[in-house]
Amino acid sequence: MSNAGNRAHPHRTYAQEFKQQVIRETLEPGMSVSIVARRHDINANVVFGWRKQYREGKLVVPALDVAPSVPSTELLSVDVIDTALVLRAPESTVASGAMSSVPMSTPVCEIEVEIGKRRVKIRGLSAERAEAFLQECLK
Numbered sequence: 001m002s003n004a005g006n007r008a009h010p011h012r013t014y015a016q017e018f019k020q021q022v023i024r025e026t027l028e029p030g031m032s033v034s035i036v037a038r039r040h041d042i043n044a045n046v047v048f049g050w051r052k053q054y055r056e057g058k059l060v061v062p063a064l065d066v067a068p069s070v071p072s073t074e075l076l077s078v079d080v081i082d083t084a085l086v087l088r089a090p091e092s093t094v095a096s097g098a099m100s101s102v103p104m105s106t107p108v109c110e111i112e113v114e115i116g117k118r119r120v121k122i123r124g125l126s127a128e129r130a131e132a133f134l135q136e137c138l139k
């Protein structure tokens with residue numbers, strides 16, 4: 001299928017029927033372009049070019065059961081969660097472990113205090129509540 005004798009076009013040219021056959025093979029389930037290209041001793045980029053022409057309708061493949069494939073788009077459901085409503089700020093009686101049911105404002109802070117072998121972590125404080133807590137602890 002090569003035009004080796006034609007010096008005006010030194011690159012290989014392929015018959016329309018051959019291109020159609022190669023495209024059919026690449027559209028088979030489980031078949032990759034690189035495998036088909038190697039089987040026919042063609043650069044995979046050439047085959048990708050033919051597939052692009054096929055998708056754009058520039059290269060017609062008759063009697064093909066598969067329509068030109070367009071990358072499918074799958075919509076996923078998304079739940080948006082406001083972290084200010086999920087996280088709860090501790091009350092001023094943090095040492096007792098009591099928690100407030102009032103939603104905190106963003107941004108959130110984390111305080112970690114380590115005394116000897118004991119460690120206390122307080123997460124989810126607003127910047128204002130963290131500052132007030134630290135001031136209370138330092139009195």
